[in-house]
Amino acid sequence: MQIQNSVVVVTGASSGIGAATARAFAAAGARVVLAARREERIRALALELGDAIAVRCDVTSQTDISTLATAALDRFGRIDVLVNNAGQGLQATVEQVSVSDFRDVLELNLVAPLAMMQAVLPSMRANGSGAVVNVSSGTTFADVPGTGGYVASKIALERLSAVARNELAGTGVTVSTVIPFATETEFLTSIKAGRSDAEAMTAGASFDDPRVVAEAIVDLVRTGEARKDLVPAAYGGTR
Secondary structure (H helix, E strand, O other): OOOOOOEEEEEOOOOHHHHHHHHHHHHOOOEEEEEEOOHHHHHHHHHHHOOEEEEEOOOOOHHHHHHHHHHHHHHHOOOOEEEEOOOOOOOOOOOOOOHHHHHHHHHHHHHHHHHHHHHHHHHHHHHOOEEEEEEOOHHHHOOOOOOHHHHHHHHHHHHHHHHHHHHOOOOOEEEEEEEOOOEOOOOHHHOOOOHHHHHHHHOOOOOEOHHHHHHHHHHHHHHOOOEEEOOOHHHOOOO
16 A cells, blocks of 8 residues: 555554654655544644644544544545554453453453444545554463453454454455564553563563564555564564
């Protein structure tokens, strides 16, 4: 898919992978719609990028999602790309995980991406082209104790993406999945529960720059490939 002049919606755009992805698309000539709860951050990023707008959006709110889609269409007249990046971690054993926390993480990591896809697909279908990239996690490559709730949400997102891809075959719309490895973001500081355990588990790990993930996302949109993982071969990936 052509990136130049395309309209790209990025959720979780206030920092980390989301902000890096917005910058990567803007550098490639796209017009960017920045979505996040931290409005002051995305407004500053929109000013930096130029041909971009910032829309405060809690992706677990159907009202906010509808407002986001409307704002994008009102400003640019179309939506070509959706990057479902907003998400949150959760660290707790299956025996101890709070059911309430688990529901919240499922809502943000799985239900919200589905709702976002439903909000943009009509526009993409009407245009006969489009791309969705859902952001999963390299934790899905292993059965690490304490990651069950988070991994469950991301594995489900991967399967949802694969099924949606097949359902949309022939429409000109592709659905892809990117699977980052450990990345230098605010992920650990915003984890739903078990932050100290997660920090201990990743102590000493080598973290990727968010720009590595951003470039992988841009490449997926360009090529339309089904998935790309950034997981080292030593952990079962293709990198």
